[in-house]
Amino acid sequence: MTNLNPIGLFDSGIGGTSIWKEIHNLLPNENTIYLADSKNAPYGQKSKEEIIALSIKNTEFLLNKNAKMIVVACNTATTNAIKELREKFDVPFIGIEPAIKPAANNSKTQTIGILATKGTLNSELFNKNVERFQETTIIEQVGFNLVKLIENGEMYSEEMTLLLKQYLQPMIDANIDYLVLGCSHYPFLIPQIKKILPENVKIIDSGEAVAKQTQKILKEKIGFNTGSKKTNLFYTNSNPKVLENILDYNYPVIEQDF
Incomplete structure (x- = not known):
């Protein structure tokens, strides 16, 4: 065809x-x-x-x-x-959509993090997907201003680094072993994210x-x-x-x- x-x-x-x-x-x-x-x-x-x-x-x-x-x-x-x-x-x-399923199914700590936009995390479709994985602790974080900084060409700015540390530290403290990137902009931040996360935490995008x-x-x-x-x-x-x-x-x- x-x-x-x-x-x-x-x-x-x-x-x-x-x-x-x-x-x-x-x-x-x-x-x-x-x-x-x-x-x-x-x-x-x-x-x-x-x-x-x-x-x-x-x-x-x-x-x-x-x-x-x-x-x-x-x-x-x-x-x-x-x-x-x-x-x-x-x-x-x-x-x-955020790749919750592979993260939840493969998590050893039964704790995963999701970094996404407010619009995604508040959506009905997202919350329906989350309900399917009640045995997994899912830590949700809105990536306020991350998209704006990327769109403005400030991907490697000091402000970006500070925001990422602020958003990721609670997930690290909760012992996540998977981080799901729930926005198509965020894979461009993987180099910075890897510097902040422990080596055992795997990053998944869609x-x-x-x-x-x-x-x-x-x-x-x-x-x-x-x-x-x-x-x-x-x-x-x-x-x-x-x-x-x-x-x-x-x-x-x-x-x-x-």
Whole structure:
């Protein structure tokens, strides 16, 4: 089955490029279109209604670019809006949720930490998932201002280091052995997080699982790009330099108001 149309991805900003990289590494022949709604970041502090409206707007943008499927590369948008997106649009959606299951199932201390946005931790979908693991102690922490600092290019700032220490120390004190990163921006912070956490604590994000699910949907329902032309387009409605710097790829970033 062949489908030359691109995979569409959107996030509240540049964080979803961590998901894009996993998909691109697994499926290098696929065309992609990435949408960074950085003007409205972070989504985690917005109401459910605002998040749904922004997610619909982003989806319409990608569908107008002929996307064959949509990857909601944002935990907050997934946990708050994916149900509405699937009801409104006749196209496959893949969401991203905190990887609670592998952390809880493999934890030796029966204690795991989750660093996520307020919007994700307060969502109905997230709390339904948490209820399935009542034998595990789950320490939740809102990553206030982390997305904002990443979007502003202040990933290695002193303020970032201080915030991470403040958020992670209670988890360390509680003897977690897994830290779940519940926001697609946070994998970019793994080098700093590793300096703070004890060596035995494993860090989990959802990127690889999302890439494998994307591959599965392409194989079963949509079709792969078998053409010779490969394009990877990146759109942002904010400063394109921030997105360019984090990509590590020589792809053009198109600044466009949407």
